[in-house]
Amino acid sequence: MLRTxxxxxxxxxxxxxxxxxxxxxxxxxxxxxTKEPLIGASILVPAGIEGGTVTDLDGKFKTYGFPIAExxxxxxxxxxxxxxxxxLGADAGARTGLTIALQPGSAISExxxxxxxxxxxxxxxxxxxxxxxxxxxxxxxxxxxxxNLAGQVxxxxxxxxxxxxxSSSQVVIRGQTxxxxxxxxxxxxxxxxxxxxxxxxxxxxxxGFQEIDFGNGAMEVNPADIxxxxxxxxxxxxALYGTRAANGVVVITTKAGGRxxxxxxxxxxxxxxxxxFQLPEFQNTFGQGQGGSFAFVDGLGAGTSDNxxxxxxxxxxxxxxxxxxxxxxxxxxxxxxxxxDVAVHGGQPITPSPWVSQPDNVKDFYQTGTTAINxxxxxxxxxxxxxxxxxxxxxxxxxxxxVNLKRKNLSGKFSFRPAEELKVNASxxxxxxxxxxxxxxxxxxxxxxxSLVAWYPRQANTASLRRYWQPGLEGTQQxxxxxxxxxxxxxTLLENRNGFNRDRLFGNVAASYDITPTLRATLRSGxxxxxxxxxxxxxxxxxxxxxGGYAENDVxxxxxxxxxxxxxxxxxxxxxxxxxxxxxxxxxxNARNTQRQALTLAQPGIFRLSNAASPVEIFDQVATKRINSxxxxxxxxxxxFLFLDITGRNDWSSALATPxxxxxxxxxxxxxxxxxxxxxxxxxxxxxxxxxxxANWAQVxxxxxxxxxxxxxxxxxxxxx
Numbered sequence: 001m002l003r004t005x006x007x008x009x010x011x012x013x014x015x016x017x018x019x020x021x022x023x024x025x026x027x028x029x030x031x032x033x034t035k036e037p038l039i040g041a042s043i044l045v046p047a048g049i050e051g052g053t054v055t056d057l058d059g060k061f062k063t064y065g066f067p068i069a070e071x072x073x074x075x076x077x078x079x080x081x082x083x084x085x086x087x088l089g090a091d092a093g094a095r096t097g098l099t100i101a102l103q104p105g106s107a108i109s110e111x112x113x114x115x116x117x118x119x120x121x122x123x124x125x126x127x128x129x130x131x132x133x134x135x136x137x138x139x140x141x142x143x144x145x146x147x148n149l150a151g152q153v154x155x156x157x158x159x160x161x162x163x164x165x166x167s168s169s170q171v172v173i174r175g176q177t178x179x180x181x182x183x184x185x186x187x188x189x190x191x192x193x194x195x196x197x198x199x200x201x202x203x204x205x206x207x208g209f210q211e212i213d214f215g216n217g218a219m220e221v222n223p224a225d226i227x228x229x230x231x232x233x234x235x236x237x238x239a240l241y242g243t244r245a246a247n248g249v250v251v252i253t254t255k256a257g258g259r260x261x262x263x264x265x266x267x268x269x270x271x272x273x274x275x276x277f278q279l280p281e282f283q284n285t286f287g288q289g290q291g292g293s294f295a296f297v298d299g300l301g302a303g304t305s306d307n308x309x310x311x312x313x314x315x316x317x318x319x320x321x322x323x324x325x326x327x328x329x330x331x332x333x334x335x336x337x338x339x340x341d342v343a344v345h346g347g348q349p350i351t352p353s354p355w356v357s358q359p360d361n362v363k364d365f366y367q368t369g370t371t372a373i374n375x376x377x378x379x380x381x382x383x384x385x386x387x388x389x390x391x392x393x394x395x396x397x398x399x400x401x402x403v404n405l406k407r408k409n410l411s412g413k414f415s416f417r418p419a420e421e422l423k424v425n426a427s428x429x430x431x432x433x434x435x436x437x438x439x440x441x442x443x444x445x446x447x448x449x450x451s452l453v454a455w456y457p458r459q460a461n462t463a464s465l466r467r468y469w470q471p472g473l474e475g476t477q478q479x480x481x482x483x484x485x486x487x488x489x490x491x492t493l494l495e496n497r498n499g500f501n502r503d504r505l506f507g508n509v510a511a512s513y514d515i516t517p518t519l520r521a522t523l524r525s526g527x528x529x530x531x532x533x534x535x536x537x538x539x540x541x542x543x544x545x546x547x548g549g550y551a552e553n554d555v556x557x558x559x560x561x562x563x564x565x566x567x568x569x570x571x572x573x574x575x576x577x578x579x580x581x582x583x584x585x586x587x588x589x590n591a592r593n594t595q596r597q598a599l600t601l602a603q604p605g606i607f608r609l610s611n612a613a614s615p616v617e618i619f620d621q622v623a624t625k626r627i628n629s630x631x632x633x634x635x636x637x638x639x640x641f642l643f644l645d646i647t648g649r650n651d652w653s654s655a656l657a658t659p660x661x662x663x664x665x666x667x668x669x670x671x672x673x674x675x676x677x678x679x680x681x682x683x684x685x686x687x688x689x690x691x692x693x694x695a696n697w698a699q700v701x702x703x704x705x706x707x708x709x710x711x712x713x714x715x716x717x718x719x720x721x
Contacts, residue, residue, distance in 0.1 A: 026062040027098025041078040113230040115240040117190045124643040126673025126694040127236040134226040144219035164398035166405035168197040168216040173248035184248040191508040191526030211442030220431045222409040224375040227255045235698035239671035257379040257386030264379040284357035288457035289313020298342045299483035307484040309455045321352035325481045326464035364462040369399035385416040402493035421514040428507035437497040445543040448489040502532035525562040540604040550607045551597035577637040587627040623706040626654045641680035653703040671698035
């Protein structure tokens with residue numbers, strides 16, 4: 001009941017705007033040489049304070065609601081111009097009616113989003129952070145936005161999934177660091193989201209459902225909503241996020257409505273076609289068989305090596321005629337069927353056919369894939385808040401026959417100022433993903449990539465397999481090139497399907513309050529929730545399911561993060577500056593994975609558990625986890641050329657607890673980083689425009705999944721057994 005009221009309150013905040021008087025910093029940004037106004041110049045308020053805006057059509061801007069203290073700067077940047085830092089005075093005249101002239105030239109300084117969502121000048125950092133603009137993710141938009149990060153960030157490796165559209169993409173920052181988990185932590189608007197790939201519960205033996213890749217969690221972030229992606233590389237950059245950031249952090253900031261009055265409307269549509277980029281090189285000298293011999297009878301060993309599929313058989317293109325799976329068989333009534341229709345021709349002689357190579361038989365299996373993405377966004381704002389609403393529809397048909405993905409994204413981002421000292425932000429994202437079929441990715445006959453690339457005979461004609469039922473036996477007996485180890489790949493993809501439907505909701509609500517002009521408190525709570533239903537259909541005559549099979553897999557995941565942050569900017573005498581931050585976080589995870597399966601069916605083509613011909617097996621996995629954390633950050637600067645960051649975080653993880661004891665659940669993550677800007681400290685030659693020396697030290701590490709520190713009992717007895 002409490003959780004229901006919490007989300008009801010959140011939704012109420014999303015649509016409430018309270019008008020209140022505001023303080024402001026205003027002015028005009030112009031070109032220093034031409035005096036022309038610069039449209040869309042970025043205005044950032046002092047580091048550690050949320051806010052900022054862009055200039056309008058007349059080059060004018062106005063920011064709102066942050067306290068003005070001594071030694072605070074406004075950062076103004078524009079593409080193709082040098083970034084300017086404007087000192088803000090304590091009197092009202094020094095912060096209104098400003099005229100800021102930008103000098104043409106490349107801007108070495110770059111403002112990036114770092115840990116805890118803090119916007120900082122990249123030159124002040126003693127560790128590596130690289131930011132990618134959101135536009136780079138939508139130029140040629142991928143179904144999985146992670147694929148668009150490939151080649152954009154130094155030290156970041158992206159490995160696209162092997163099962164076409166909707167498959168998982170692996171991200172590794174600066175190489176492998178763990179035997180079990182190398183995923184970086186993904187943060188969206190300050191709240192962690194789940195990026196795990198949750199596979200179905202599989203059987204280790206030959207008679208069971210193989211592994212299916214249903215995609216990784218971060219792929220459901222809509223690239224059309226992304227304003228920027230910051231990659232925090234190295235332990236020092238990620239230490240404030242604790243144990244979950246041992247492999248680095250990917251910080252995603254979504255687009256806001258902006259402060260420009262009125263409504264803005266944007267529409268983006270894209271259509272792409274794709275095909276496999278590169279296939280292995282195959283030999284086309286020898287065909288199916290071994291020892292130079294082959295003859296097909298039933299694909300089970302009755303012929304000459306017809307139970308195996310590797311190609312050590314007779315020489316191809318040598319004028320030979322050999323009985324094959326698609327060679328003609330004439331029945332006594334004159335009907336002509338195929339050699340692979342063994343249940344139909346009943347042992348009638350197979351007429352040998354030309355033994356020729358098929359160099360493109362693997363290539364011919366694939367098709368041209370298509371993806372259509374349409375996005376619509378509405379935004380608006382004013383002196384007292386802003387909003388952005390967006391909707392995206394994605395429809396993709398893979399280059400793998402029978403594989404597809406449909407996804408709908410609805411999102412909203414809101415910012416309100418109910419009072420001069422109070423700012424409320426909220427974001428909410430709903431995603432529905434579904435597919436009629438996801439291809440198998442594990443070891444065995446259900447993985448068509450494995451069977452085609454490793455074992456497909458070099459004389460096999462792919463066109464002969466498109467009609468995958470034996471005549472008169474539709475629904476009960478497939479037609480294939482082999483009946484010992486492999487299925488007809490078209491039969492696998494078009495009949496033995498793995499569908500899913502997933503609903504996901506993630507977002508947060510945050511409130512920031514200026515207690516004093518130098519002290520701000522922020523409270524935020526966010527949730528990542530997903531509920532998914534999967535169905536696995538196996539028809540009669542499948543290699544692993546001769547009497548068919550059926551399974552249902554329900555996957556539930558919920559993660560709630562609640563955190564607070566105190567941000568203090570004390571005024572220091574002389575040339576020193578100091579910023580102190582302290583906060584805490586509580587993480588609660590709840591996951592459940594339940595699979596019900598029947599390994600044989602009573603009647604073909606009826607995919608219900610009530611049609612099971614053997615006891616229904618039930619597998620059930622439940623996991624809960626909590627991490628409590630406290631952390632702090634001290635940022636010390638001297639004369640704007642020397643910057644020292646000291647951070648510390650302590651986590652208490654329930655996954656490390658042992659029965660009857662809470663010892664050894666606590667671990668500490670310290671970090672120290674230093675940035676020295678030599679070009680600001682010394683008069684360097686004009687040929688050296690930028691020179692930075694940085695150093696850092698940190699200590700981080702992984703904890704573990706629940707129930708790994710003691711023996712646990714997992715009941716997997718078949719229901720009714």
